[in-house]
Amino acid sequence: MSLRDYMEALLGLLYPQERSCLSCRSSLPEENSTWNRNGPSGDWPVSLPREPVAGWASEIPLCPRCQADLIPIEPPYCLLCGRHIEEPGRCPECIRGSAFVLSRSYGKYEGVLRDMLHRFKFSREEKLLPILGSCLCQGWNLHMAHFSTDWLVPVPAHPKRIKERGYNQAERLALHLSSYSNIPLLPALQRQIHLKGQATRNRQERLKALQGTYVCDPAFLDAVSGSSVLLVDDIYTTGATAEACARALMEAGAEQVYVITVAR
Ligand SMILES: [Zn+2]
């Protein structure tokens, strides 16, 4: 037995294969219990229920019930923000238009998706990245793959938040999408001011508070100028963050800005 094999075996004893659902922690059925400490044996991104896209592997460390909760938002969508609406057109929030061409999200910010996004953002549960990244890739397949895109630009987090959380969740997700879509990642935006919790503010108040918060890094002005940018974030809430980032990119000379998030 080589030292490497020995270490592998030892690690296997210390960290036995995880055979429970990453969301509800119930036991997984045999066929999708291939998750181990190195991640799943198949290639990510994985398949998700409904409208599976060719090339997605079939293994996912979620029980069937939690998988069934990860469903894409149903059409028709608001032409701008991607919210499900009854009549084709724009939702009331988007009547006034926006700096981005359109925004789309994989699923609704509720249930299993909400729980996992929250844990990924605030509890440093990095093991959730493959599933959340897969949702983002699936959303890209469904809504964005046919647009020509030069750069993926993650919504930046304030350095203080990155220190607290260990990483910028939007950047991790964007990297995942970059390796799937082959669109290069460009960390073009900088975040200037640390904002306190903004959960109670509405879109207009948040937009006002965000004025001047996002700016294009001067080092990336040439790259952004004349380019088509896909802005990446974890959640679309009021759309104020997406709007502020899109404005900064347009001011920096971007030709057009699209937005994609895991949930909204
Ligand atoms: Zn489950």
Ligand SMILES: [Zn+2]
């Ligand atoms: Zn809308």
